[in-house]
Amino acid sequence: MISTKISKRMGCITSFHVMDVMARAKTLEVSGRDIVHMEVGEPDFATAQPVIDEGIRFLRSGNVHYTKAQGLPQLREKIAQNYQQSYGVEVSPERIFITPGASGALSVALASLLDVGDEVLIADPGYPCNSNQIALFGGKVKAVNVTQHSNYQLSAKGVDDAWAESVKGVVIASPSNPTGTVIARDQLAELMGVVADKQGFLISDEIYHGLVYDGRATSALEISRDVFIANSFSKFYGMTGWRLGWLVVPDAAVDAANRLMQNLYIAAPTHSQYAALAAFNEDTQQILNARREEFQRRRDVLYAGLSDLGFVLGKKPEGAFYIYADGSSFTDDSYAFAIALLEKQGVAITPGIDFGSNGAKQHVRFAYTTSLERIELGLQRIKVFLES
Numbered sequence: 255m256i257s258t259k260i261s262k263r264m265g266c267i268t269s270f271h272v273m274d275v276m277a278r279a280k281t282l283e284v285s286g287r288d289i290v291h292m293e294v295g296e297p298d299f300a301t302a303q304p305v306i307d308e309g310i311r312f313l314r315s316g317n318v319h320y321t322k323a324q325g326l327p328q329l330r331e332k333i334a335q336n337y338q339q340s341y342g343v344e345v346s347p348e349r350i351f352i353t354p355g356a357s358g359a360l361s362v363a364l365a366s367l368l369d370v371g372d373e374v375l376i377a378d379p380g381y382p383c384n385s386n387q388i389a390l391f392g393g394k395v396k397a398v399n400v401t402q403h404s405n406y407q408l409s410a411k412g413v414d415d416a417w418a419e420s421v422k423g424v425v426i427a428s429p430s431n432p433t434g435t436v437i438a439r440d441q442l443a444e445l446m447g448v449v450a451d452k453q454g455f456l457i458s459d460e461i462y463h464g465l466v467y468d469g470r471a472t473s474a475l476e477i478s479r480d481v482f483i484a485n486s487f488s489k490f491y492g493m494t495g496w497r498l499g500w501l502v503v504p505d506a507a508v509d510a511a512n513r514l515m516q517n518l519y520i521a522a523p524t525h526s527q528y529a530a531l532a533a534f535n536e537d538t539q540q541i542l543n544a545r546r547e548e549f550q551r552r553r554d555v556l557y558a559g560l561s562d563l564g565f566v567l568g569k570k571p572e573g574a575f576y577i578y579a580d581g582s583s584f585t586d587d588s589y590a591f592a593i594a595l596l597e598k599q600g601v602a603i604t605p606g607i608d609f610g611s612n613g614a615k616q617h618v619r620f621a622y623t624t625s626l627e628r629i630e631l632g633l634q635r636i637k638v639f640l641e642s
């Protein structure tokens with residue numbers, strides 16, 4: 255008999271509980287219910303018009319062949335210029351790989367770094383795909399609990415305490431998903447000092463970097479060139495469905511990353527790479543900056559509203575488009591809470607259990623990827639739900 259036996263490795267790959275929430279929300283919508291969507295982890299805005307125009311112009315040429323595995327040289331050049339302009343750091347385009355989303359960037363980084371059994375430190379709560387990818391490449395996640403008190407980011411001490419011989423490196427994400435918090439520059443430098451002392455690797459997931467509302471986030475590249483940076487056109491650039499991101503690697507990893515890109519993906523989508531050439535133009539940047547201001551207004555309204563409702567929130571999250579709320583006065587089953595809120599009041603949110611196990615049953619994530627009016631409506635409905 256031909257086998258369809260699924261690998262043991264798949265036992266480590268979790269699914270998203272929010273998918274149940276989304277599926278139920280869809281069913282309710284089909285039956286005529288109005289649902290406020292605060293579960294979605296992508297901008298509600300359409301891709302900026304200049305990017306679409308550039309993509310269409312390229313598609314019309316019909317010339318949609320593979321690019322080099324590393325990506326279009328002119329796009330890598332633009333990304334390098336952006337590092338110079340926005341962060342004041344020199345990054346050679348030779349160290350930049352265009353990937354299918356930050357997801358592709360993370361897979362190339364992890365595949366080039368991990369041997370079977372290597373442990374990787376990662377914050378809990380954190381973005382679950384990063385943990386699942388570590389498992390996929392034979393690594394083991396060593397979760398380090400982070401809380402409101404550490405601004406939900408790993409600290410130098412946390413990393414130092416958790417280090418063991420089996421630990422090979424650390425993955426950080428700033429701003430973080432699900433918490434939106436940013437690691438401060440001195441905290442990042444201290445953490446990187448510990449990683450360097452241990453001769454570990456650092457992967458810095460900087461996918462939400464354009465979406466920072468108070469000041470700007472520090473790139474790990476400002477502190478060392480020996481780091482792996484995953485970034486993306488998905489969030490600030492509003493290009494989730496184009497599946498385009500990038501990876502910056504240290505000089506020593508260029509050859510490995512190139513071989514992995516060739517074998518895993520051949521190259522990132524060609525039309526998306528051409529479209530993204532317009533992402534750094536002045537007119538596109540103006541559109542994206544106005545959207546960032548709109549996200550900031552939404553964040554402020556949602557933060558104040560959730561706080562008034564009795565959710566315990568840390569300091570106001572500086573970035574991304576999420577608020578991670580401690581709802582322990584309302585529930586110790588975040589999944590049941592999310593489902594009941596959806597059924598009774600038509601508000602979709604993400605249960606904390608999607609992001610780890612640290613306080614996960616008492617926390618929920620609200621995404622402000624919907625309009626101010628819908629956020630206000632959502633808050634009114636949550637109030638009714640909590641009072642019922």
Ligand SMILES: Cc1ncc(COP(=O)(O)O)c(C=O)c1O
Binds near residue numbers: 356459486
């Ligand atoms: C922290 C983080 N990293 C990586 C990703 C992957 O994004 P993409 O593959 O669309 O670039 C996401 C998506 O939500 C994310 O939140």
